[in-house]
Amino acid sequence: MVAKVVLTTLAQMNEKLSVLEKTMAKPVADALEDEDDDLAFLPVKSIDDFEKFERNLKQNKDVFRKLVSMITRLGKRNTKNSQSDYVRRAWGCVIANSVAKELNWLGRPNKRVNNGLGKRGIKESLVTKAIQRGISSNKDFREMEISAFESETKTFLKNSKATYDRKANAPRKDGEDSKDTTENY
Structure with missing residues (x-):
């Protein structure tokens, strides 16, 4: 019964x-x-496009929310998906290496970089806030400290020039466009 x-x-x-x-x-x-x-145009491929995207995020909260949602869905915890991997993949989906090599965390002036303008800082950027919020919204990465996010972002930005140069100088397979060196994947 x-x-x-x-x-x-x-x-x-x-x-x-x-x-x-x-x-x-x-x-x-x-x-x-x-x-x-x-978000179809991502990853952003120029500094001008990055600044336009930043303005768009400021004006349109819906795009900001969609970016956060996209980043949240990127991270699935498994043996290969560490915090550093998640941060690197998140940034790689949003900005190309050609842009990342022109950025750093604080934005320090340097006459040798970016036609004398130096590198643009992203610490206070809405893109940074969206990526950080997207990562912390993922249930598997809620425990990630802000300092860990900052450190992994700095590492990604620091390594982006070498990654860009390596991919730009890599031998091309038949049928690939030789000018497309901005992708992070």
């Missing part, structure tokens, strides 16, 4: 769960399509 009641209850719960799954699937798919449209 008790087993029959338990089985009946379990069957009802399964039916409700399948209805919920069907209901939830469509809004998630629609949200992903909207996100793809607003």
